[in-house]
Amino acid sequence: MSDSLREPWLRGVAFNPAAPSDVLIRLLDRAAGEAGLQMCEGRDLPDAVIDAALRHPDYVIRRALAQNRYVAPARLAPLATDPSGLVRGWLASGPRRYSRWVRPLPDDVLVTLLTAQDGGEDGKLTAKEIIGEIDSSRQIPLSFFRSLAGREDPELRIRATWRWQSLPPAQRAALLDDPDPAVREAAHDRNWALDPERVEARLPSFGARNAFVFATCALSPALVEQCFADGEVLPLARNRHTPVYALDRLARHPDAEVRASVAARPDVGPELMAELREDPVEYVRMCARVHPFPRTWAEYDVIDRVIGHGPDCTCPITEPFTTSDTEPAVGPSPDWFAACAVSGEPVLRRVAASWPGLSAELVETLARDDDEEVRIRLACHHPLAPPPLLLDVFVTRPVHRPHLVALPAFPRTGWAHLIGHPDPEVRALAAADPAVPDPPLEDPDASVRRAAATNPSLSPEAIETLLADPRTAEGAAANPALSVPRLHALLDHCLNGTATLPN
Numbered sequence: 001m002s003d004s005l006r007e008p009w010l011r012g013v014a015f016n017p018a019a020p021s022d023v024l025i026r027l028l029d030r031a032a033g034e035a036g037l038q039m040c041e042g043r044d045l046p047d048a049v050i051d052a053a054l055r056h057p058d059y060v061i062r063r064a065l066a067q068n069r070y071v072a073p074a075r076l077a078p079l080a081t082d083p084s085g086l087v088r089g090w091l092a093s094g095p096r097r098y099s100r101w102v103r104p105l106p107d108d109v110l111v112t113l114l115t116a117q118d119g120g121e122d123g124k125l126t127a128k129e130i131i132g133e134i135d136s137s138r139q140i141p142l143s144f145f146r147s148l149a150g151r152e153d154p155e156l157r158i159r160a161t162w163r164w165q166s167l168p169p170a171q172r173a174a175l176l177d178d179p180d181p182a183v184r185e186a187a188h189d190r191n192w193a194l195d196p197e198r199v200e201a202r203l204p205s206f207g208a209r210n211a212f213v214f215a216t217c218a219l220s221p222a223l224v225e226q227c228f229a230d231g232e233v234l235p236l237a238r239n240r241h242t243p244v245y246a247l248d249r250l251a252r253h254p255d256a257e258v259r260a261s262v263a264a265r266p267d268v269g270p271e272l273m274a275e276l277r278e279d280p281v282e283y284v285r286m287c288a289r290v291h292p293f294p295r296t297w298a299e300y301d302v303i304d305r306v307i308g309h310g311p312d313c314t315c316p317i318t319e320p321f322t323t324s325d326t327e328p329a330v331g332p333s334p335d336w337f338a339a340c341a342v343s344g345e346p347v348l349r350r351v352a353a354s355w356p357g358l359s360a361e362l363v364e365t366l367a368r369d370d371d372e373e374v375r376i377r378l379a380c381h382h383p384l385a386p387p388p389l390l391l392d393v394f395v396t397r398p399v400h401r402p403h404l405v406a407l408p409a410f411p412r413t414g415w416a417h418l419i420g421h422p423d424p425e426v427r428a429l430a431a432a433d434p435a436v437p438d439p440p441l442e443d444p445d446a447s448v449r450r451a452a453a454t455n456p457s458l459s460p461e462a463i464e465t466l467l468a469d470p471r472t473a474e475g476a477a478a479n480p481a482l483s484v485p486r487l488h489a490l491l492d493h494c495l496n497g498t499a500t501l502p503n
């Protein structure tokens with residue numbers, strides 16, 4: 001066997017979608033090198049392979065598995081108590097590869113990581129460092145912090161204060177009056193942002209971050225005037241604590257973006273809103289009419305995630321909006337999203353398309369929407385988005401491709417008509433489509449040739465020829481048409497140095 005074939009064969013087998021557990025488990029051997037690590041991190045895995053990786057004596061295997069975004073997070077739970085702090089840290093930091101949507105870790109895993117007394121037996125990381133990783137990872141849903149406020153463990157109630165302004169008022173009040181002094185102290189410390197006098201006293205220490213304070217904290221009359229004097233009016237227009245008297249001035253500001261920010265707020269009175277609906281700038285008028293008065297802050301937050309972002313927006317896709325019968329601050333109701341889906345305002349239909357709970361009937365309607373951004377958002381956000389729409393967005397909007405190809409519903413067939421497309425990323429998907437009668441094995445682009453070699457419509461003789469060619473060996477080894485004995489033979493050749501490669 002040529003050395004030039006060993007690594008391509010190993011990588012190909014590692015990502016062969018038809019490879020059974022007994023084949024993949026062999027790649028956990030250190031002799032498989034990077035291929036085994038790439039497999040543990042970069043693809044969905046059968047349960048038997050996950051179990052073997054979780055028990056593997058080499059921490060680098062467990063560490064790679066910790067950052068797998070294809071395996072259900074609940075299956076990774078044992079890694080939260082892994083002997084290695086590096087493994088715990090990688091689980092806490094989340095998948096390494098770019099992903100717009102990071103699935104939250106289960107509550108029990110989060111509790112384990114947040115309450116650990118140490119960072120692992122190897123001493124590579126401290127418990128505090130691991131907590132820092134998970135706090136910035138987007139793996140903690142807001143609902144988790146709200147659930148912590150009522151936990152018996154005071155340490156968990158202290159953690160609930162980390163998202164202080166996102167907690168409902170009743171939970172904030174309970175934490176401020178908690179029977180545990182440490183919880184009360186943490187709550188009081190976090191509550192400074194809602195106390196105008198404390199905000200004013202702490203402002204000088206923030207320096208260049210004053211705009212953050214002006215946008216999020218309760219402001220004294222003196223700080224409101226300072227915002228106007230310093231020209232920091234846009235943060236003030238977006239701050240939900242801004243007093244009504246300041247909104248009247250902001251609504252008449254010469255900057256249209258400031259007026260639009262006021263028009264989008266849910267706490268603007270009907271007279272001022274009527275004035276903004278007559279603004280000379282269409283964007284301001286649109287912000288004023290996207291939802292009838294009165295509105296809620298929950299609905300404002302949802303619209304704010306969408307409005308003005310454009311069709312190539314790749315903002316992180318956070319947890320789905322949740323609803324509650326008792327706490328309206330949690331999120332808009334399903335009926336509200338359904339009403340948005342049939343609105344005459346494109347921005348509201350974009351909001352509806354971004355909610356994964358929308359009904360199949362409304363999904364079908366929005367998939368044919370005249371507004372391209374509605375269709376793009378539906379493709380990127382909704383699990384029922386039809387495959388032809390996913391294909392169309394992949395072809396027309398390259399910026400969304402990394403996200404789309406990772407979706408479970410992304411189509412692997414129906415690409416044959418694109419085999420001659422000028423974009424090699426598109427041709428590569430077409431080349432792997434089993435419906436393509438003649439996969440382009442001589443395409444000038446290496447990624448297309450590699451994809452063509454994975455096509456299961458190829459004859460066994462053609463696959464053997466491709467296995468012997470360094471240009472196509474990896475794709476051929478990933479071809480699902482290869483038999484299990486053949487896959488084992490390839491691994492025997494790579495891992496054990498078998499002299500011959502039997503047919």
